[in-house]
Amino acid sequence: MEEFKKQYRALIDLSLTSVGKDALLKKCEAFTDEVIKRDILPEHIVEIHKDYITLLDLEQNQILESLVVLEEIVKGFGYSYRDYQQMVDRLQYHDKEMDLASRLQQTMLKTDIPQFDSIQIGVISVAAQKVSGDYFNLIDHKDGTMSFAVADVIGKGIPAALAMSMIKFGMDSYGHSQLPSDGLKRLNRVVEKNVNQNMFVTMFYGLYEEMNHLLYCSSAGHEPGYIYRAETQTFEEIDVRGRVLGVSQQTRYQQQEIPIFLDDLVIIFTDGVTEVRNEEGEFINKDQLLDMIHKYKHMHPQDIVQLLYEAILKIQNPKKRDDLTILIIKRVN
Template sequence: MKEFENQYKALIDESLHSKDSSDLLKKVEHFTNEVIKKDLLPEDIVEIHKSYVQKLDLDRASILKTFDVLKEITSGFGYNYRDYQQLVDRMQYHDKEIDLASRLQQTMLKTEIPQFDSIQIGVISVAAQKVSGDYFNLIDHKDGTMSFAVADVIGKGIPAALAMSMIKFGMDSYGHSQLPSDGLKRLNRVVEKNVNQNMFVTMFYGLYEELNHLLYCSSAGHEPGYIYRADTQEFEEISVRGRVLGVSQQTRYKQQEIPIYIDDFVIIFTDGVTEVRNEAGEFLDKSYLLDMIHKYKHMHPQDIVQLLYEEILKIQNPEKRDDLTILIIKRVN
């Protein structure tokens, strides 16, 4: 405080003798910025000014001249407050926008879990913030088939929520089951035409056929899925690959056909699971997650995904959280 008091007195002295007002104003501006950084109050400066001017025993004209310094400093406080208020207003507007996007997601992206005799389904999707960049959908076509998708939108906020709502509408509007390669081709056109060019979508698209217990699947740049084989107690990586949605309308997607046997699992993640970092900043080994699934293989898939999520929370660095989604489909007898 004593240092600032001496600096202010020096400015007063300079205002009384200096003829270069532009140089003085620069010094006053710099002093004001330092005062604001140190959280000094305007009344502290006024008190210093009053005390020092009384000691100087100045005439009326000189006293009025010293007020030029005080005026500039108090104006700086005013500008700082207005900047702060504008920042608060912008933050409040941003919060309202995020709340709107969150409500949009909850309303438009709500998905019912289908019920089948021969498969059990478990899914969990948790946003790191109010609005998630992850998305999943499950559709019972009432003809013995189920379409499902897990997606990750590279983007946040209302644009991401709207992009996901378009994808869900695109899937739901087909009205019948279709092969994943065709589904991704159609969705790719929707994303490429209607979504911001800087926003892309990764997606794993599957069709489960209950009659023959076949999984048809395609991928648009998404994390690889896995099949747990109960017979060998080993995990197989689903090898199908493809380009992310929204890059080119001409993209075509490959498709894989996989038989699913009793007690086998289909496992799909988003990168919020596969790229989990611990407190030391190290990535969680994917085999750790797969070992947990193997450990709890006797449980219902919904219990498994919940346990996986709770384990991730224990390990994960809270400052490095990302949206995460886990989908497990298990064939049962």
């Protein structure tokens, strides 16, 4: 602070000499930047000024000349405050837009959980910020089949929300069950034509057939899913692979057919789950997540996903949060 006082007093001394006003104002401008960086209050500047001119015992005309320095510094505070206020106004406007986008997303992407006799469904999807880049959809086709999808937009904010809405409309508009490989092929065309070229979408697309208890599934660059086998108490990775949506209209998708037995679980994540970091910044081992699921395997899937989410919150670094979605389907008697 003493060094700061010396610099300010030097400006007052300079104002009392025959130095040109332009040169003085330039030095005052540079000093003002330093004042704002150091977060020094205007009243401190006034106090320093008063003390120094009292010490110098100046005449009235000299006091008036010294006030040029104080005037320039105070002007700088005024400019800084106006810039700050404009930034606050922009942030408030942005927050209102994000609130609106969040409400629209919740309304447009709302999905009812279908009810079946032989399967139970649990799902949780939590946004890291107001607008989520994750998405899930469940469609009961009323013919003993259910389509489902879990997706993640590589992008954030309102554009991501709009992309998700487009994908949901694409899925819902089919009106009938279709194989996942065909579903991804159609959605890929929608994304490629209508979504920003720098925004891509990963998706796991499944069709569950209740009569034969078969799972048909395809993936567009999404995190691998898992099957928990109740008989052997082991997890199998669903190794179906494919290119992310939106890269090329000519992309075709592989499809896998998997039998689901009594008490088996179908588990689908987004990378907000598989790439969780702890307080030390280290990734949580995927086996830890699967062990948690194994621990709660006897419970309803909705309870499993809720307990898994709560466990993740306890070990997750809050500064490294991402959108998170977990879907579990369980075959029951």
